[in-house]
Amino acid sequence: MRHLTSIRELTKDAAISLLDNAQQLSQVNDREVKKLPALRGKTVVNLFFENSTRTRISFEVAAKRLSADVINFSADSSSVSKGESLKDTAQTLEALGADAIVLRHPLSGAPKLLAEQDWISASVINAGDGSHEHPTQALLDALTIRQGFGLSHNLSGLKVLIVGDILHSRVARSNILLLNLLGATVTVAGPRTLIPTGVEQMGATVNNSFEDALSAKPDVVMMLRVQKERMQGEFFSSTADYSKAWSLEGDRLAMVGKDALILHPGPMNRGFEISSEAADDPRSQVLRQVSNGVAVRMAVLYRCLSGEQL
């Protein structure tokens, strides 16, 4: 595995093996010396064309835990704002010694383009592209679910409900693909305006009522952030109306099974798509997701960078 630009590149076995490695690497966090020498001498560039603090820091910590050197390159403060193309930027970074480029880009498909064109020989890892995919987020969610149910292999038989702004969510897309690959059943729920057409073909059932979807007793309720920055035009009448129908709060929180897990990719809009009560509930896995993010990204970086000489 040289690149990871989409969950579609993974077989079931490859996904499970990444999760197994991530599970072992998550234990490094408990050690006194939280560093492994596996990627010593390698250089990882975080190339971010979109603001993101969490994902960038998570990749940065992951690379540093593996002893790689990390360069953070954010497009708004660089030559990109002077009009440099993705190709030139990537080639420049490779000339500076980059072995892997972690790319976040507002355009869907940018990481795939960079991986498939013959511009560079470095590994390309997708850290979120437009409304397309965010594969490491799906992997960390799967790891969190696996841990939450004490599973050591796939997720077969689990029911996962994804709620909110599915249309703009790359997290939802990667999750639908990965959860299906691992044998879980996926339902998506949200306002009709925020459900993309064709989501059924990806392997998700659509439900237009949060209450109805909750009454099916999902094992996992994954709340998504409403991505106002991606919304051109009106997708719902007001925040209050959205919250009334789609926020995880009060009676709806009470409908969530006592052994179910509540996930949110962050950053949370408390009081909008999720109430503080739900975010701080013992069933909420939000912080576990963050620490698993580092482990999953370590596993992905290790896999991409140690297999490259094959």
Add this chain to the structure above:
Amino acid sequence: MQERVVLDSPDIDRALKRIAHEILEANEGPQDLVLLGIPTRGKYLAERISSLLEQIDPAYQANCGVLDITMYRDDATNAERRIQATSIPDCGITDKVVVLVDDVLYSGRTVRAALDAITDFGRPRQVKLAVLVDRGHRELPIRPDFVGKNLPTAKTERVRVLLNQTDGQDQVVIG
């Protein structure tokens, strides 16, 4: 290539018993011993040596762990390796006598990686090395303290250790 059995089940039992006695002798007793097996088969050998130590000396306190060295290898690039669990006994390894246990000693690169890994968990008073088979061809200045069998080999030959726990039978074959 024809495979030849070089150690059978009773041979392996005898070798492990002798190693257990030698460890006690070298350490002048069971105090401060920590056994760390290197996955996959070193882990089971360490467990077996540990239970033999318990039988031989009731004063021995079983401190047996697992040390995965995947992330410390210098040759990780040629294979996608599965990372295994590392478990260090609760007593830690600082000021202890650590006995590393592996199945086959060959280039010495695994042991070098293990020595690096150990420093991330503490500072042992001593580190010793026990192997079931020493097949020679060292690429690093590393030597074992306890050896089940010295096995002269050609570099082209392949030594395989089979254990009850992983392979359903105890046997060392060369081919």
